[in-house]
Amino acid sequence: MIELAYARATDPSDAVRRADGENAKYLGGGTNLVDLMRETVEAPSLLVDVTGLSSEIEETDDGGLIIGAATRNTAVAEHPAVRAGYPMLTRAIVAGASAQIRNMATVGGNLLQRTRCTYFYDTDGSRCNKRSPGEGCDAIEGFNRYHAILGASPACVATHPSDMCVALAALDAVVHLRGTSGERTVALCDLHRLPEDRPDVETLLEPGELITAVELPASALAARSTYRKVRDRTSYAFALVSVAAALELDGDAIADVRLALGGVAPKPWRALRAEQALRGQPATEASFLQAADAELASARPLAGNAFKVDLARRTIAAVLGQLTEEARS
Numbered sequence: 001m002i003e004l005a006y007a008r009a010t011d012p013s014d015a016v017r018r019a020d021g022e023n024a025k026y027l028g029g030g031t032n033l034v035d036l037m038r039e040t041v042e043a044p045s046l047l048v049d050v051t052g053l054s055s056e057i058e059e060t061d062d063g064g065l066i067i068g069a070a071t072r073n074t075a076v077a078e079h080p081a082v083r084a085g086y087p088m089l090t091r092a093i094v095a096g097a098s099a100q101i102r103n104m105a106t107v108g109g110n111l112l113q114r115t116r117c118t119y120f121y122d123t124d125g126s127r128c129n130k131r132s133p134g135e136g137c138d139a140i141e142g143f144n145r146y147h148a149i150l151g152a153s154p155a156c157v158a159t160h161p162s163d164m165c166v167a168l169a170a171l172d173a174v175v176h177l178r179g180t181s182g183e184r185t186v187a188l189c190d191l192h193r194l195p196e197d198r199p200d201v202e203t204l205l206e207p208g209e210l211i212t213a214v215e216l217p218a219s220a221l222a223a224r225s226t227y228r229k230v231r232d233r234t235s236y237a238f239a240l241v242s243v244a245a246a247l248e249l250d251g252d253a254i255a256d257v258r259l260a261l262g263g264v265a266p267k268p269w270r271a272l273r274a275e276q277a278l279r280g281q282p283a284t285e286a287s288f289l290q291a292a293d294a295e296l297a298s299a300r301p302l303a304g305n306a307f308k309v310d311l312a313r314r315t316i317a318a319v320l321g322q323l324t325e326e327a328r329s
């Protein structure tokens with residue numbers, strides 16, 4: 001029997017103090033962490049429950065939103081200011097998991113959910129560098145339909161599973177953190193690391209650092225945004241490819257654009273090369289495909305997921321085409 005202690009944090013500093021120096025994990029909705037503990041991938045000796053911390057969604061002074069890390073995914077998706085001002089975020093959240101899981105899952109937990117690579121969960125029979133550094137990776141020569149085509153390394157080819165994070169990457173979200181040495185903020189796009197030779201180190205969080213909130217900057221562009229997820233089944237399935245996009249036209253030309261991809265990389269993938277290729281170009285399918293090609297030029301598909309390159313290309317073009325039609329109507 002493994003001994004496990006439980007404590008319910010009363011505020012962020014209480015949470016950080018309780019976790020300090022312990023083999024502790026923060027507990028959000030538990031929808032990922034409890035599975036990982038059941039599979040013995042994670043073995044904390046203390047759970048610090050942070051579901052009682054801020055679950056408010058408030059307007060910031062500059063007209064953006066700040067969302068407490070304990071806010072349930074459903075509450076974010078349904079909030080009127082999110083639906084009206086950041087529709088891609090609502091769509092990304094409701095594209096994920098099931099209603100019951102979204103009711104439990106918190107913003108902080110969603111950001112730090114771990115990959116769904118099946119070898120990572122198979123503690124009995126599979127080699128996995130993320131779980132046991134230096135052991136090897138059974139996905140590279142194995143079943144890799146769901147794995148990464150961008151940003152992977154010879155050590156790990158897993159994808160980041162979150163839909164919500166893809167929208168947050170496109171929205172330039174900022175993550176608020178609190179640790180033993182104080183508070184800081186990081187861009188969501190910088191929170192998750194690429195695997196390189198340390199796939200077990202997934203974020204730039206310091207040990208015991210707590211996510212306290214996620215901030216969405218004010219953005220007129222974000223109101224004209226969407227999220228599309230392509231998957232094997234319509235529910236309970238993670239993305240093969242997903243696209244979060246926002247578009248602003250100036251006549252027939254693209255004035256501004258935000259683009260991020262899910263299901264293709266070890267982190268939510270901000271498509272900066274595609275964005276750069278699109279600005280100032282005519283809003284046509286040819287421009288969209290050319291921009292997708294610029295982003296996907298560095299793709300390194302595996303035996304089982306080469307289809308993702310063309311799927312991503314076509315999904316980017318389709319989503320940008322849809323936003324263009326909506327902008328013109």
Ligand SMILES: Cc1cc2nc3c(=O)[nH]c(=O)nc-3n(C[C@H](O)[C@H](O)[C@H](O)COP(=O)(O)OP(=O)(O)OC[C@H]3O[C@@H](n4cnc5c(N)ncnc54)[C@H](O)[C@@H]3O)c2cc1C
Nearest residue numbers: 028029030031032033096097106108109110112162163211
């Ligand atoms: C059947 C199933 C299907 C799913 N399908 C999808 C899907 O299609 N798309 C998708 O995006 N997701 C999907 N999910 C994943 C789901 O979205 C995540 O499990 C959920 O978002 C995690 O949130 P949580 O609050 O339950 O996190 P927890 O499980 O409580 O925690 C996850 C991690 O975050 C850490 N943590 C939690 N809060 C904080 C904090 N404030 N600060 C620092 N660390 C923290 C925990 O210590 C843990 O390491 C699915 C899950 C299941 C079980």
Ligand code: SF4
Nearest residue numbers: 117128129137156157
């Ligand atoms: S892809 Fe990453 S998570 Fe999956 S088995 Fe390989 S090292 Fe582990």
